[in-house]
Amino acid sequence: MITKYGAPSESLSQQDVDIPIPKDDEVLIKTKAASFNPIDYKILRGDLKMVMKLKFPSPIGFDVSGEVVEMGKDTDAFEKGEAVYSRISKMGAVAEYVTAKAENVAKKPSNINHRQAAGIPLxxxxxxxxxxxxxxxxxxxxxxxxxxxxxxxxxxxxxxxxxxxxxxxxxxxxxxxxxxxxxxxxxxxxxxxxxxxxxxxxxxxxxxxxxxxxxxxxxxxxxxxxxxxxxxxxxxxxxxxxxxxxxxxxxxxxxxxxxxxxxxxxxxxxxxKLMAPNGDQLTEITRLVEEGHVSPVVDSVFPFDKAHEALQRLTEGRAKGKIIVSMEE
Ligand SMILES: NC(=O)c1ccc[n+]([C@@H]2O[C@H](COP(=O)([O-])OP(=O)(O)OC[C@H]3O[C@@H](n4cnc5c(N)ncnc54)[C@H](OP(=O)(O)O)[C@@H]3O)[C@@H](O)[C@H]2O)c1
The missing domain is CATH 3.40.50.720 (NAD(P)-binding Rossmann-like Domain)
Incomplete structure (x- = not known):
């Protein structure tokens, strides 16, 4: 959770919160891996205060790969236990559980693991x-x-x-x-x-x-x-x-x-261009990954309790591909 604006080492802390309940059009995902993007440190630094004021503590992260554990009542595109990934529309991917609008979710490519997949959506x-x-x-x-x-x-x-x-x-x-x-x-x-x-x-x-x-x-x-x-x-x-x-x-x-x-x-x-979440396009990317035309590049993997170090590395601007936070460590 983001507790205040500032650097990752002083502004992120692990907190216990309730498991979110999916709305009718959402799925609940048990996170296996998440990834950070530059938008995360820009938000953390307060660069986007003018357009997006945070209420602390605020969850963080937009990219998740994991397993569906529950579906909202209007959601039949996925099954319990299915491996999926998403660029979620509200922050909160760096957490054990996360809800995502089903329309923003796609099946995870079957030929890569969750750590690799988590770096793809955004x-x-x-x-x-x-x-x-x-x-x-x-x-x-x-x-x-x-x-x-x-x-x-x-x-x-x-x-x-x-x-x-x-x-x-x-x-x-x-x-x-x-x-x-x-x-x-x-x-x-x-x-x-x-x-x-x-x-x-x-x-x-x-x-x-x-x-x-x-x-x-x-x-x-x-x-x-x-x-x-x-x-x-x-x-x-x-x-x-x-x-x-x-x-x-x-x-x-x-x-x-x-x-x-x-x-x-x-x-x-x-x-x-400001990117937007899109489950159909993510499904197309899944196909390209499974056919071997696109491979994700992972810079490094950090365990959940070192998420602040992961974000610090990204802030330095020298990442080779994506920086991943693993929930499986
Ligand atoms: N508008 C949107 O919707 C949207 C979406 C995604 C990202 N973005 C923005 O796009 C930017 C890039 O995102 P990202 O995730 O790709 O960032 P990133 O992974 O953090 O980029 C790091 C890479 O940039 C390279 N780099 C730094 N300066 C360079 C230079 N002068 N010439 C060539 N390479 C250079 C570094 O390589 P070296 O170490 O070799 O220099 C490093 O590998 C960020 O500003 C991000 O906020 C915007």
Whole structure:
């Protein structure tokens, strides 16, 4: 549970709470493993206070893999004992039991264990939605996915390759060899080479880094290309879609003005994507994992009572794939 805003070591504590009761459209999952995502430490730090104020103590975590132990009365898609995973819609995955809306749950891929599966939902759905829903990536197109060693990047590379795209990525020297095993066409060591010099006329950039990196992406995009960010500024189109009020929208479009101006001048579609839970798309990812087209990458596994250390490692920004909290230790 999050007890206050701050660093993982001082703001997370183990607490006993009642086992949640599933609503009619929910399932109750006994957690085998959960995973952390950068959103968890951003919430913990208080970065999202303006849009999401926490009431302490608050549960934490969005990704779970486990077994169904109970179903709500309107839920017949799953059976007791079935192995499932989910990007749940309300925080609380790092717990022994968690409820999830059945529509956000999918069967766990049968060829991987719960620890591997727990790292997939949020990162995998993000990659899927950016590449296919927003960027509409096509077979034969060129896509640049920076940070191929990250939780999102490692899955995005594999999804894009499976879709028949040419994929270039960046990572630091220590990660180059294993990132190559994910199947990208080109891996650039960003500590040695400048990707903006090596790549040009790309159809799509999937910006996983934000800040100055978003602006840099324009250098390699072709006229009419698409730039989709998950870590940069929110564009007006997306702000409207998210139902944000006019004052916040005005503030956001002011922050994004340089990028939107640049995008217009280069005839480039610029979008921020906020991922959403989706059981159908997660089921599609299950199929891709079972067919061997996508494999999760696990950076490290921490036992439940060391969850704060797991989140601390993620905060440092050097994870190679996903950081998992295991309930089975
Ligand atoms: N909008 C959304 O819905 C959404 C969804 C998911 C994630 N996100 C955001 O997307 C970002 C990425 O998420 P994630 O889970 O992939 O993070 P992550 O797993 O923590 O990313 C860590 C990786 O980033 C790499 N990296 C750091 N700086 C780099 C650079 N300059 N160039 C290339 N690689 C670099 C690191 O590799 P090296 O150690 O080799 O540098 C490391 O492997 C986060 O900001 C997260 O909040 C947003």
């Amino acid at each position: 990162a995998g759905l993000t990659a899927y939605q950016v590449l296919f829903d927003v960027a509409q990536l096509q077979h034969g197109e060129y896509v640049f996915i920076p940070a191929g060693s990250g939780g999102v990047g490692s899955l995005a590379i594999q999804l894009a390759r499976r879709a028949g795209a040419y994929v270039a990525t960046t990572t630091s020297s220590v990660n180059v060899d294993w990132v190559k095993t994910l199947g990208p066409n080109q891996v650039i060591d960003y500590t040695r080479d400048e990707y903006t010099i090596l790549l040009k006329d790309y159809d799509v950039v999937f910006d996983t880094l934000g800040r100055e990196h978003t602006m840099e992406a324009f250098k390699i995009l072709k006229d009419g290309g698409r730039l989709v960010t998950i870590a940069g500024e929110i564009d007006n189109h997306t702000a409207k879609e998210l139902g944000l009020n006019q004052i916040i929208r005005w503030f956001l479009s002011f922050k994004a003005r340089k990028i939107t101006r640049k995008a217009r001048s280069k005839n480039i579609m610029y979008r921020y």
